[in-house]
Amino acid sequence: MKPFCFADGQIVPTASATLHPTDLGLIRGYGIFDFFRTVDYKPLFLDNYLDRFIASAERTFIPLPYSREELTEVIYELIEKNDLKEGGIRMVLSGGISENHFSPGEGKLFIFAESLIFPSEEKYQNGIKLLTLEYVRPVAEIKTTNYALAVWHSAGWKKQGAEDVLYHQGNYISESSRSNFFLVKNGELITPDSNILLGITRKYVMELAGGAHVRPVTMQEIRDADEAFITSTTKVLLPVTQIDDLKIGSGKPGPVSLGLLEKFRQKVGGLALTDK
Template identity: 60%
Template sequence: MKPFCFANDNIISSEKAILHPMDIGLIRGYGIFDFFRTAHHIPLFLSDYLDRFTRSAGKTHLTLDFNKEQLAQIIHELIRRNDLEFGGIRMVLTGGVSENHFSPTAGQFFIFCEALDFPAPSKYETGIKLLAVEHIRAIADIKTTNYAFPVWHSAIWKKEGAEDVLYHLNGQVSESSRSNIFVIKDRKIATPDKHILHGITRKRVLELAPQTEIRPISLKEVLSADELFITSTTKKVLPVTQIDGNTIGTGKPGPITQKLMQDFALMEKENFQKV
């Protein structure tokens, strides 16, 4: 964590940021967050992330006392104070300390700056493995702080040499624990339409590939795909070449995935150059 954060309506030393132990963000896991990256001191796709965070606050009945313009000003000042050329920014809004220890009330709002590590370059070259698991995230269209299931399950997937999981239920896939998924078959791209977080990287990939079908996708379809990849803030466009013990396509990142990786890198570059 970087030296300065935003807490208690001020930019303060990160060491002084505190949370009441009875906040339902802690005792009930009720809160929201969002996370985005900086490149050359520029917060990438900031408007999209702030829109999503604001929507999440409204949907979860949490009070956010700052508008989009105020949030942007705070974030730019934190980037300056922390000299965050390349890193991550995490916004957190908790459920607060309520009288019945259950209902949301006025919570705590934080913004932290962090160092950021991407997957190893070799994973983009060879692809990764996912473990298929029956699960759907609660209120999946909101980026809540409740990651109890994947945090618990991560010990299992690490033993299996996997990067993450692929959620599915009743034969239909939804997403990974922190990523969206795209399927390619016969050069046609598709991505799930339900029980997903509407990722910002997913949104950008849809702009790069507007012909993508947004529809239900079965696990069977995933396993027979020619190419597969996941998208997220911290993974960008990352090829998937194995699900459990099943090889996807040729077992190597495919040409359409590789082209989208290149196109997304160019889109990011154009984004920070325009600011």
């Protein structure tokens, strides 16, 4: 964490930020968040992230007592105060203190500035492994703070040499725990259409690719795929070369994945993905 954050309606030392112990964010795990990068002191895709954050607050019935303009002003002030040329901004809105300890109350807004750690260059060159897991995130279209299963499960991924999990329900794939998922077949992108968070990086990658087939994706299609990759703010576009014991395509990152990654680097600029 960087030295300064936004809490209690003002910019304060990050170490002094507090949350009441009966806040629903703590006792029920109920809250929302969003996270985006800064590149050369500018927040990347800010309008898209604010759209999603404000919509998430409305859909979770948590009051957000700040306008888009006020949020934007705070974000830019935090970037300057923390000298955040290349880094991350995390917005968190807690579920609030509730009279019945269950219904959403007046949420408390925090905005933090953070350093970023990208995956190693080796992972971009060699690809990563995912493990399938039958699960659908609650209210998957909203970026809630409920990552209990993923956090609990993560120790097991590492023991099996995996980067993350790939969620599915029955025969249909949805997403990774913190990323969107794509297949490539005959040069065309395919990505699931339901039980997913509509990722901002996902959206931008589809624009770079000139579109994608957004539709139900089956487990069988993994076996027939030429390439696969995941997208997120902190991973950008990370090739997937193995799912469980199955090798994807040639077992190496493919030309479509690497080409889109290079396009993203050229368009966005900023922090090199090889930085650790």
